[in-house]
Amino acid sequence: SKIIRAICALLNSGGGIIKAETDDKAYSYRCHGLGEVNPDLLKEEIENCIEKLPTFHFCCEKPKVNFTTKILNVYQKDVLYGYVCVVQVEPFCCVVFAEAPDSWIVRNNSVTRLMAEHWVALMLDIQPLTFFPDVSEPFEAYSHPISPTSSAVRTPVYPRKVLEFKGTLQRHFFPVTQEELQFKPESLCKKLFSDHKGLEDLMKAQIYPCSQGIVIFSRSWAGDVGLREERNVLCDALLIAVNSPLVLYTILLDTRWIGGLEYAQNTAYQLKQKLETVGGYTGKVCVIPRLMHLPTTLYLPDETPVHYPQSYRLANKDEMEDLLQALVVVSLCSRSLLSDQLGCEFFNLLIEEQCELLSESLQETRELFIHCFPGTRKTALAIKIMEKIKNLFHCKPKEILYVCENDSLKDFVIQQTTCQAVTRKTFMQGEFLKIKHIVMDETENFCGKYGDWYMKAKNITHPKVRGAGSGNLHHGILWIFLDPFQVYNVDVSGLPPPSAQFPRKTITKGIHCALEIAQFMKEEMKRVKENIPFNMSIDSLALFREDAYEEIMCAQTLPGTCETETNVTKEQIASHVAERCHNLFQRGYLPKDIAILCKRWEDRGCYEPVLLKAMELIETHGATEVVFSQAAGVGGSHIVLDSIQHFSGLERNIVFGISPECALSEKFHKLCFASRAIKHLYLFY
Structure with missing residues (x-):
């Protein structure tokens, strides 16, 4: 079909318009794949053909093909002469086929034509069921020339x-x-070089004479690319340098282990595949495996050294940056220390982008209620909004006020911004004559104690006209952030009823945590909506839409960890937490990455000695010293051990939630734990 092929060509490029002149008597629609139809039915036939085109999506949204069809009459001397068919198509996000590829495969002793999704899966070595869960035939039923390793x-x-x-x-x-x-990463390198003397000098000697580049360490690059980790491997180090091919150094702990060469070769091959298929690297690339051994620093040559052509070396800075960007994509799709570090910065960029969109309303919307769901990191958003207010209205920092409920959150915000920050109690007891703009956070857990905080904030930012001097009065910003799913205060919050919270904006395009944590929070929010606690608003909870949440989950979240253990004692919890922390420290994570949160403040004193004892029992040579701090020290270098209430509005990369006596009706406590975690969540009930 010429018309259909032309439509596919435009869909797969920049879009465009197709014009086809037709004649009712002489034109054969069948030769164009449209069938013997009357011109009146031509539009419907074209639409049916386009809608049936095979497509393959690399994205999560999976939008449909966008097109517009018109049939125009053509007249000659007021007599109908023929028709012009006009089809306008928009650029398609992924890939469109005119028909199933002309590719065949042997299946069950018969030759079968491959469908488009299976053909793409074979070409790119990906699992089609990931994209097409409704495919009727299991992909494993097809015979295809792909090795088990790949x-x-x-x-x-x-x-x-x-x-x-x-x-x-x-x-x-x-x-x-x-x-x-x-x-x-620096933290892992510091740990490795400290625990294993001579490793740093060995690496510098091996990579000489390379002088411009990066060596990226991992406890196991095999694990990072989806292969099995090996206990006989101390670490892997990937060299990416100008005028050099990629080299993967594997440092072994046991010279008697005969699987080292196979491990290194498989890891190097899989990493190369990932750089191309996941990272999208289009240049020539090879990864050369090299084996070394500690503590003797013995170099173990591979069986047959392979010499690659000069074109496989990174020639300049641009080629090196392209390769590193492909590695960034590969790392973000894995679970590792590097992935977490990249992921946290990735989420920060998303928050910055969300802030840019939200700040567009600052000029015309001086008062705004901003509803955020768990995982949106509204405090980070509120902090960035204050900077936008300062720059947009050319304010002095002392003219912008941040108000929250807890001292720990207030202290953290003071460290992050030059604007003033106070608790609700201080706000109600003080005078703020120089304040022009107010941002209020965690307001779902405010209360009416000490007075009407909302009216006071409104009177400061929107003073009433009084007397002759009223011409100098301003209308400042009053933006109120709240999360309707994390209400733990049983008192009346002091917020206006949901029907009066206007103008209102619901943040639906921002989930800044791991996919597994987001999925966990989605299920908990569904349960809360099904059994709404008395202190939560039905109208506010109704703003949560599962389909929209899932769409953003797919568009923004990254791989992470979410694990739950139930029916465990205090000693078992302490043992599990200590073991996890020890393993994390061995992989280069730092105490400042971790928060251990209890349901109540009283539980902190109960768990602290038990946790310290458990961690002492598994201490080894070079073990990281463990010191606990309270939520107020979240910006410090120690593990935070505190209650979820004191940690409100704060987050850390790794969160352990402890609540063994939590009742089934207290689902929102799980949300509170989960919303404090970015990439790793471990819950004990």
């Missing part, structure tokens, strides 16, 4: 924003400079 790990679907931010992330984490080689 097919063991399938390409994941990553958020489209990853591609948009990969350059920014690369320049932030892996800047290509003229300086000496960089060792990354």
Whole structure:
């Protein structure tokens, strides 16, 4: 079909318009794949053909093909002469086929034509069921020439924003400079070099004479790309340098282990595949495996050294940046220390983008109620909004006030901004004559104690006209952030009823945490809506729409961890937490990445000695010293051990939630725990 093929060509490029002149008597529609139809039915036939076109989506949204069809009459001397068919098509997000590919495969002793989704899956070595859960035939039923090693790990679907931010992330984490080689991630390198003397000197000797590039360490690059980790491997180090191919150094702990070479080769091959299929790297690339051994620093050559052509070396800074950006994408789709560090910055970029969109309302919407769901990190958004207010209205920091409920959150905000920050209690007891703009956070847990905080804030930002001097009065910003799902205060909040919370904006396009945590929160929000506690608003909870939440989950979240253990004692909880922390420290995570949160403040004193004892029992040589701080020290370098209420509005990369006596009716406590975690959540009930 010429018309259908032309439509596909436009869909797969920049879109466009097709004009086809037709004659009712002489034109054969069947030769164009449209069938023998009257011109009146031509529009319907074309639409049916387009809607049936095979498509393959790499994105999560899976939009339909957008097109417009018109049939125009053509007259000659007022007599109908023929028709002009006009089809306007918009650029398609992914891939459209005119028909199933001309590709065949043997299945069950018969030759079968491949469908488009199976053909793409074979070409890219990805699992079609990830994209097409409704495919009737299992993909494993097809015979195809893919080795077990390469097919063991399938390409994941990553958020489209990853591609948009990969350059920014690369320049932030892996800047290509003229300086000496960089060792990354710094925390893991410091841990490895401290625990294993001679490793740093060994690596510098091996990578000589490379002088411009980056060495990226991991406890196991095999685990990072989806293969099995090996206990005989101390670590892997990937060299990315100008005028050098990629080299993967594997440092072994046991010289007697015979699987080292196979491990290194499989890891190098899988990493190369990931850089191409997931990272989208289009240049020539190879990853050369190299084996080394500690503590003797013995170099173990591979069986047959492979010499690659010069074209496989990174020739300049631009090629190195392209490769590093592909590695950023690969890392974001994995679970590792590097993935978490990149992921946290990725979420910060999303928050910055969300703030840009939200700040567009500052000029025309001076008072605004902003409803945020768990996972949107509304405090980070509120802090950035204050900076936008300062820049937009050319304010002095002392003219902008942040108000929250807890001292710990207030202290954290003071460290993050130059604006004033107070608790609701201080706000109600003080005078703020120089304040012009107010941002209020965590207002779902405010109360009426000390007076009507809402009216006081409104009178400050929107003073009433009085007397002759009223011409100098201003209308400032009063933006109120709240999360209707995290109400733990049984008192009346002091907020206007939902029907009076206007203008109102609901943040529906911002989930800044791991996919597994977001899924957990979605299920908990559904349960809360099904059994609404007495202190929550039905109207506010109704703003949550599961389909919209799932769409954003798919578009923005990254892989992470969410685990739950039930029916555990206090000693078992302490043992599990200590073991997890020890493993995390071995992988380069730091105490400042972790928060251990209890349901009540009283539980902190109960768990602190038990946790310290459990951590002492598993301490080894070079173990990280464990010191606990309260929520007020969230910006410090220690593990936070506090209650979820005191940690309100704060977050850390790794959160342990402890509430063994939590009743089934207290589902919102799980939401409170989950909303404090960015990439790792461990719950004990």
